[in-house]
Amino acid sequence: MSDSTFQTFLVGGLLVLIGAVVFMAWSAWRWVDRERDMEKLTLTGVGHEFQFNIKRMIAEMGEIGSGSPALLPITHPQLDSILARPSEADPRAMTRIRGLYDDLGAGKMALRAAMAQHQDVTPAYQNASAVIVEAVASLYLWEKHKGRPPEEAHTTRSWHVRDWMKGYGFESNLLSGLHLRDAVVERLRTAGMSLTPKPLNYTASEYYAKLYDRKSDPQAPFWKRKQKLEPVEIVDAELEE
Secondary structure (H helix, E strand, C coil): CCHHHHHHHHHHHHHHHHHHHHHHHHHHHHHHHHHHHHHHHHHHHHHHHHHHHHHHHHHHHHCCCCCCCCCCCCCCHHHHHHHCCCCCCCHHHHHHHHHHHHHHHHHHHHHHHHHHCCCCCHHHHHHHHHHHHHHHHHHHHHHHCCCCCHHHCCCEEHHHHHHHHHHCCCCCCCCCCCCHHHHHHHHHHHCCCCEECCCCCCCHHHHHHCCCCHHHCCCCCCCCCCCCCCCCCCCCHHHHC
C-alpha cells in the first residue's frame, strides 16, 4: 500500500469516526430533550387530570338533591406514573395532590354511606365542599405557581385568582351554600399566600360613620401635638454644700 493510499484510508476512517461520534452525541441530546418534553407534558397532564376529577366530583355532588349520584371512584394514572420515577417537579406539591385525592375519595365514601343509610347528608356535604375548596386552591398553585406552597408563592392580585377560576369554569354557585371563588381566595390567604388588596377592616358606611377627632390624634397630619416637657431642676452640688 502506497503512502497516498494509506493517508486516504486514514483520513476516511477519521471522518467516519468523527461522524459516528457526532451522531451519537446528537442522539443522546435528542433523547434527553425528548425526555424533558415528555416530563413537561406529564406534569401538564397531572393538572388536567386533577381538574377533571374535581369537576366530576362537583357535578356528582350537584345531583344529590335531584337523585342518586354515581359517585364514581377517583383514578389518577398521570400522577401515579410521575410518582413512580424521579422527576424535576416539587415533591411537596405532588404529595399534596396525592393526599387531596385521598380526601376526595373519603368525601365520596361519606356521602355514599349517608345516602345508603338514609341519614342527613349535610355534614358529609360540607366536609366534601371544604375538601373541594382546598383542591381548587392547590390546583391554582400547581398551575400558576409551579406547585409552590402558599407562603412561597409570589404576591398576586385576588382578581387574578378569580379570573383563573372563571377561565377553568369554576362558577361561584357550583356548591350549595358556598361561594366557591370567595372560599378559594380566602383559603389561599389563610394558608399564607400574599393576596392583594387585603380585606378591609370596615365597610364604607362603618368607616365614614366613625367619629374621628383630628386634634386628639397625635399622628394626625398637620396636627401633631407636642408633648410638654416637664422642667428639670438642676442642682449644683458645691452651692448646696
